[in-house]
Amino acid sequence: xxxxxxxxxxxxxxxxxxxxxxxxxxxxxxxxxxxxxxxxxxxxxxxxxxxxxxxxxxxxxxxxxxxxxxxxxxxxxxxxxxxxxxxxxxxxxxxxxxxxxxxxxxxxxxxxxxxxxxxxxxxxxxxxxxxxxxxxxxxxxxxxxxxxxxxxxxxxxxxxxxxxxxxxxxxxxxxxxxxxxxxxxxxxxxxxxxxxxxxxxxxxxxxxxxxxxxxxxxxxxxxxxxxxxxxxxxxxxxxxxxxxxxxxxxxxxxxxxxxxxxxxxxxxxxxxxxxxxxxxxxxxxxxxxxxxxxxxxxxxxxxxxxxxxxxxxxxxxxxxxxxxxxxxxxxxxxxxxxxxxxxxxxxxxxxxxxxxxxxxxxxxxxxxxxxxxxxxxxxxxxxxxxxxxxxxxxxxxxxxxx
Numbered sequence: 001x002x003x004x005x006x007x008x009x010x011x012x013x014x015x016x017x018x019x020x021x022x023x024x025x026x027x028x029x030x031x032x033x034x035x036x037x038x039x040x041x042x043x044x045x046x047x048x049x050x051x052x053x054x055x056x057x058x059x060x061x062x063x064x065x066x067x068x069x070x071x072x073x074x075x076x077x078x079x080x081x082x083x084x085x086x087x088x089x090x091x092x093x094x095x096x097x098x099x100x101x102x103x104x105x106x107x108x109x110x111x112x113x114x115x116x117x118x119x120x121x122x123x124x125x126x127x128x129x130x131x132x133x134x135x136x137x138x139x140x141x142x143x144x145x146x147x148x149x150x151x152x153x154x155x156x157x158x159x160x161x162x163x164x165x166x167x168x169x170x171x172x173x174x175x176x177x178x179x180x181x182x183x184x185x186x187x188x189x190x191x192x193x194x195x196x197x198x199x200x201x202x203x204x205x206x207x208x209x210x211x212x213x214x215x216x217x218x219x220x221x222x223x224x225x226x227x228x229x230x231x232x233x234x235x236x237x238x239x240x241x242x243x244x245x246x247x248x249x250x251x252x253x254x255x256x257x258x259x260x261x262x263x264x265x266x267x268x269x270x271x272x273x274x275x276x277x278x279x280x281x282x283x284x285x286x287x288x289x290x291x292x293x294x295x296x297x298x299x300x301x302x303x304x305x306x307x308x309x310x311x312x313x314x315x316x317x318x319x320x321x322x323x324x325x326x327x328x329x330x331x332x333x334x335x336x337x338x339x340x341x342x343x344x345x346x347x348x349x350x351x352x353x354x355x356x357x358x359x360x361x362x363x364x365x366x367x368x369x370x371x372x373x374x375x376x377x378x379x380x381x382x383x384x385x386x387x388x389x390x391x392x393x394x395x396x397x398x399x400x401x402x
Contacts, residue, residue: 005182006125008175009113012072013129015168016109017136018143018161019083019102025141026154033154036092044099049354051103052110056350059111059343061205069179071112073172078105080165087159107350111343114326118342119335120182123280126323127272134265206340216332216394217341219386221348223325226383228352230291230376231318235260236357237364238311241298241372246307256308260315267319274320280328281391283320288384290317295380298373314376321383322349332394 023030027041055062055075062071082102089095117126144157211217239257242248248256275283294317297310326345330338360375 005175005178006121008171009117010129010132011171012076012109012113012168013132014136014139015164016076016079016106017133017138018140018164019079019158020133020137020140022140022144022158022161025144026148026157029148029154030095034089034092034095040092044095046354047096047099048103048106049350051100052107053347053350055104055107056111056343056346057107057208059108059115059346060340062108063112063115063339064205067179068112068116069172069176069182072109072179073169073176075105075109075112076165076172077169078102079109080162080169083158083162083165087155087162089155107346111339111346114346115329115339115342118327118330118338123275123283123324123327124272126327127268127275127320130323131265131268131272134261134268138261138265206337208344211337211340211344214333214337214341214394216390217344219390219393220325220329220332220341221344222386223383223390224322224345224349225352225356226379226386227318227321227325228349229356229379230314230383231264231322232353233357233360233372233379234311234314234318234376237360237369237372240364241369242304242307242311245368245370245372246304248304248308252308256311259312263312263315264319267316268323271320271323275324279396280324280331281387281396283324284328284387285384287317287319287321287324288380288387290314291380292377293317295373295377298376328396331396332390 023041023044027038030036031038031040059071066074078101082098082100082105085098085101086095089098114126117129140161143160144154147157147160148154235257238260239250239253242253242256243250271283274286278286291314294310294313294315297306297313300306300310326342329342329345333341356379360372363371363375
């Protein structure tokens, strides 16, 4: 039954990536019409992120009450409603209002689908599914750009993406019987995994305080926090670093900054094949080594092309880490605990994405943007240390669903 759901999950990851980069792509056209200031985009983003963190933390309870299928369908429906709501906005306060269901839907579906894939599929599918998300996140701005260059307005771009989410909601609702059948079979998988870890399946959703007491939980949270620090800080500040410190032309820096996420997406497609030979922990370590090589390239007093290549190398290094860490969660902590732990992991990732790039902005403003490679290196070092401690506190089991 899980194999029948796989095409739907692939479609879901593409569709869920579509709106993620829309705000940044459309904001130059949005803020004059909304009577907003340029900086107010950060406020909308913070509302979305705060709601996403809350729903990710609640994902274990929601999944226990409703099941993965219903949580996914309801969450995507909330996201679709929010995007359609955006398409009718004519004031900034309306945008902030619709940002709430958008964030709430995004966090719960992210945690629920990632946990389902971690429990039921091989690591290669986790890599390829996150590659599909990257394709969706890349296509979203192109849809908005096509609308704007064709004489349309930003509301139309959101409306088209919203309709795509409505179609996904309909597909998910039609597939609910398959989700229910699959979830009845999950009990056997949970028993299989938890027996290997000498624990009993959880009978109720876990509180945050209980999750934090699990050996290795705090370490894996820091891994996700540090990973998103590296990814999002590099994405946000690399262009400024190349332009201000390395003297690269702004147009060239912008193009290579765009290649950073393309590197992540292409890297995840390739990493899916590497997982035939390498385990999750090896994939994480490989990614960390490649990121370190990219940071070294940024630090070297070499021609500009080396720094430009370093940014792409960092993108390739980021590719395997996030999917491999998620996929290994049931093997680290047991199937019964995986939903709760993945929810906390997602929340930690969003906190890192929200807090750490602006923190570097303060450093760049008051000291120098030249410290970007050092900042990335410190986050990478902490992630590597936490991952090795995680491997000692919560060793991987070999149990895994096909």
